Amino acid sequence: MVDRxxxxxxxxxxxxxxxxxxxxxxxSLSIDELSSAAGFSKYHFSRIFQGILHEPLSxxxxxxxxxxxLFLLAHRSDKNMTDIAYELGFTDSAVFSRAFKNYHGISPRxxxxxxxxxxxxxxxxxxxxxxTAKKEWAGNPFxxxxxxxxxxxxxKKVAYVRHTGTYETLANEYTNLIQRLFDYAKKQHLxxxxxxxxxxxxxxxxxxxxxxxxxxxxxxxxPEDIRIQEDGILGEMKLVDGLYAVGHFRIQQxxxxxxxxxxxxxxxxxxxxxxxxxxxxxxxRNIPNANxxxxxxxxxxxxxxxxxxx
Numbered sequence: 001m002v003d004r005x006x007x008x009x010x011x012x013x014x015x016x017x018x019x020x021x022x023x024x025x026x027x028s029l030s031i032d033e034l035s036s037a038a039g040f041s042k043y044h045f046s047r048i049f050q051g052i053l054h055e056p057l058s059x060x061x062x063x064x065x066x067x068x069x070l071f072l073l074a075h076r077s078d079k080n081m082t083d084i085a086y087e088l089g090f091t092d093s094a095v096f097s098r099a100f101k102n103y104h105g106i107s108p109r110x111x112x113x114x115x116x117x118x119x120x121x122x123x124x125x126x127x128x129x130x131x132t133a134k135k136e137w138a139g140n141p142f143x144x145x146x147x148x149x150x151x152x153x154x155x156k157k158v159a160y161v162r163h164t165g166t167y168e169t170l171a172n173e174y175t176n177l178i179q180r181l182f183d184y185a186k187k188q189h190l191x192x193x194x195x196x197x198x199x200x201x202x203x204x205x206x207x208x209x210x211x212x213x214x215x216x217x218x219x220x221x222x223p224e225d226i227r228i229q230e231d232g233i234l235g236e237m238k239l240v241d242g243l244y245a246v247g248h249f250r251i252q253q254x255x256x257x258x259x260x261x262x263x264x265x266x267x268x269x270x271x272x273x274x275x276x277x278x279x280x281x282x283x284x285r286n287i288p289n290a291n292x293x294x295x296x297x298x299x300x301x302x303x304x305x306x307x308x309x310x
Contacts, residue, residue: 005232007232008231008232008233009232010048010052011052011232012230012231012232012233012235013038013039013040014038014048014049014052014053015162015235016037016038016039016235017034017037017038017049018203018215019235019237020033020034020037021034021060021061021064022064022203022279025064025065025068025087025088025089026086026087026088026089027089028089029061029089031045031046031057034057045057062099062103063103063210063213065088065089065099066099066100066103066104067204067205067208067209068088068277069084069088069096069100069108070104070111070205070207070208071205071207071208071275072084072087072088072277073108073111073112073115074111074112074115074207074208075274075275076274076275077112077116078274078308080093081093081096081097081108081109084096084108085097087277096108097109143255143258144249144251144255144258144259144262145262146247146248146249146259146262146263146267146301147247147248148245148246148247148248148263148267148271149245149246149248150243150244150245150246150273150305151243151244151246152241152242152243152244153239153240153241153242153243153244153302154241155238155239155240155241156197156221156238156239156241157221157222157223157224157228157236157238157239158199158217158219158220158221158222158236158237158238158239159181159184159185159188159190159219159220159222159228159234159235159236160181160201160217160218160219160220160234160235160236160237161177161180161181161184161217161218161233161234161235162215162216162217162218162235163177163215163216163217163218164213164214164215164216165212165214166211166212166214167206167211167214167216170214170216174218177218178198178218180233181218181219181220181234182220184231184233184234185220185222185234188228188229188234189226190220190222190226190228191220192222192223192226195221195223196220196221196222197219197220197221197283198218198219198220198283198284199218199219199220199221199239199281199282199283199284200216200217200218200219200281200282200284201216201217201219201239201279201280201281202214202215202216202279202280202281202282203215203216203217203279217235217237219239219281221239239281240278240279240304242276242278242304242306243276243304243305243306244302244303244304244305245263245267245268245271245273245302245303245305246300246301246302246303247259247262247263247267247300247301247303248300249297249298249299249300249301250296250297250298251296251297251299252295252296252297253295253297256282256297256299259299259301260301263301263303264303268303268305271305272307272308273305273306273307273308274305274306274307274308275303275304275305276304276305276306277304278304279304280301280302280303280304281301281302282299282300282301282302283299283300283302284297284298284299285298285299285300286298
């Protein structure tokens with residue numbers, strides 16, 4: 001008989017490794033480091049990782065690096081090949097270029113040139129409701145706008161449940177995932193009136209990542225003095241501190257795509273900032289009234305940024 005609690009604990013440990021990889025791409029990421037982050041013996045860790053994610057560990061690390069490379073080449077023109085190589089943990093630009101071409105079939109310089117030439121015709125950065133979004137884009141590029149503020153965010157502790165898969169499957173499972181998050185948070189007394197943010201962290205950029213591999217963490221912020229018991233359902237991680245552009249939106253459900261595209265394609269390009277090497281997230285400020293036909297969602301979109309250097 002399968003022990004579900006044991007399965008959940010294994011999955012939680014793999015999520016911890018994914019988080020560790022995400023935050024240490026510029027380091028060697030040895031089997032000793034990664035197995036230690038997971039709490040598994042290094043002699044068995046690679047097999048466990050592949051058995052759970054159906055992807056070899058070395059392939060996973062390389063894929064995450066290569067997807068991050070696409071983003072840096074496309075959106076960080078202030079970084080040269082050596083900068084990007086070091087940021088992704090390569091010893092020099094030549095090693096990075098070979099790895100990139102082996103993976104993508106094109107050199108990083110050629111990719112940057114082609115992206116720059118064709119980016120206006122590229123697909124939308126957000127993949128929410130993508131068929132609807134693409135139709136609206138043709139006639140009305142930015143049907144929503146927002147007040148944008150620049151904020152320095154302190155590091156925050158969060159409890160999370162994670163979904164891996166397309167945004168379509170996320171939408172189908174969202175209600176159950178949120179319910180699970182709150183049920184377990186309540187059991188652990190993590191809910192503190194007026195102190196918990198409810199948010200979704202998007203770990204992978206939909207413009208460059210494989211859709212079936214998108215990782216989304218549904219989270220609750222938790223005061224630092226409250227302990228989170230990682231029990232196979234809930235995980236614990238930190239919301240990265242630093243500078244963020246925050247878009248304050250009042251939108252309907254089908255307009256999330258428009259909100260994300262407003263942030264990245266309308267505001268960011270003329271802001272004097274570039275995306276910082278961290279993940280964006282949504283903070284949900286209300287629960288839409290089911291009796292209200294408009295069902296307005298109040299949501300803040302946080303995009304990690306830093307000043308552009310020419």
